[in-house]
Amino acid sequence: MLTFFISHVTLNIMFGEFNLIEKYFVGRQPSRKDVMLAAGDDCALVKVPEGMSLAISTDTLVAGTHFLKHANPAWVAHKALAANISDLAAMGATPAWVSLALTLPELDESWLAPFCDSFFKLADYFNIQLIGGDTTKGPLSLTLTVQGFVAHDKALRRDGAQVGDWIYVTGDLGDSRAGLDVILNTDLRDKPFAEDLEIAHYLATPRVLVGQALLGLASSAIDISDGLVADLKHILKRSDVGAHLELSDLPISSQLIQFLGGVDKAQQYALVSGEEYELCFTVPKQHKESIDSALAHCGCKVSCIGQIRPNGHFELSNKGKVVDWPVQGFDHFQQD
Structure with a gap:
């Protein structure tokens, strides 16, 4: 992916680090036409449609704060992605791309498999392509950045309410x-x-x-x-x-x-x-x-x-x- 980086400190701790990326994250979705590059380089490259502004939302979910450590991983994935998509919805934006930074205490494929299945199910439903991210070892947490677009000067904002509305x-x-x-x-x-x-x-x-x-x-x-x-x-x-x-x-x-x-x-x-x-x-x-x-x-x-x-x-x-x-x-x- 946009290069999913894993630090060398964790290479010997996490089993099959690059196989992990290949197995669970790469090739899971067809490429959107507006994605110019999503794998194998330092950054993803995307094209924002003419006349549109880029809408960006980032959220972090931490085990023990936003979900319990033993929570269903499929539900955690849905909640994490849905929270970001909802921010775009509130602006009237069309979701398009997402990056995911995932921190795991250990490689647990029984947790990761349902997590990814649920994540990509929701992403595919809204035609959102995963274009990159990061994986590392540490306390369970995930950070997502979802990007989309909305027509210039048309985005819904918080500052437009008037008396009588x-x-x-x-x-x-x-x-x-x-x-x-x-x-x-x-x-x-x-x-x-x-x-x-x-x-x-x-x-x-x-x-x-x-x-x-x-x-x-x-x-x-x-x-x-x-x-x-x-x-x-x-x-x-x-x-x-x-x-x-x-x-x-x-x-x-x-x-x-x-x-x-x-x-x-x-x-x-x-x-x-x-x-x-x-x-x-x-x-x-x-x-x-x-x-x-x-x-x-x-x-x-x-x-x-x-x-x-x-x-x-x-x-x-x-x-x-x-x-x-x-x-x-x-x-x-x-x-x-």
Whole structure:
């Protein structure tokens, strides 16, 4: 690959280092037409389409912080790549290329095989080509850089929301937080839909089609990685505006309600659940009637949950009654 480097210090420790690269990473995908060079040199070479800007996102996942060391490697691969793709989706960008830096404590093919199978399955689904990376020995972690493109001056940003814009989210919210509860507390595995919610924590669906469809319609957008309230407040800060959210309009799954035993608790989870990788976006009044038809082909639920208000105003209500709930963003769990 773009040369997957392995330091000489680890050559005698990791079995078949170059065979590892050949077996699991090279030749797994057809080459995109815009990839000029992806193997055998110091850098990959790609062509950005004319009239497009390059969109780049990098994320690191560390065992014990973003996932448990004994987590299903296929789920870890999906989560890592989906998180990066979601960042591109939030900008309305088309994903194209990815590089992967993988640090392993030891060569464990029973871990690496399902990891790579899952990684390439998701990459192929979004037509993303792996163009390079790095492998080394050390504590389990992975860093991905995904690149894509979006038309000049058309990217969705966080600083475009205006007073009066409507606030939307995709999908259901709160499931990822409940799944994390199950991961961290095995006593919860007997509760209704515990397994489904754990899977939801790992196997998010990046909303690429939604982001692309919102170009020219949405005034701002962000993906929900730290929780709805925390991420919405990024938009509010960058746009110098406030917001009102209606809790009864939050999209919540029946599985989450049954798992938590009530709607109020589920609403609280929906406000703070991190690593959802759904989109939160704002839409000007003149485009509100166009949203349903514009997103009809995207295959996901879209819900209007509130409206942008003047700066300094942030309010939660439930069927018209103001609710004073303390809400905090998502904290990555720490686990040895």
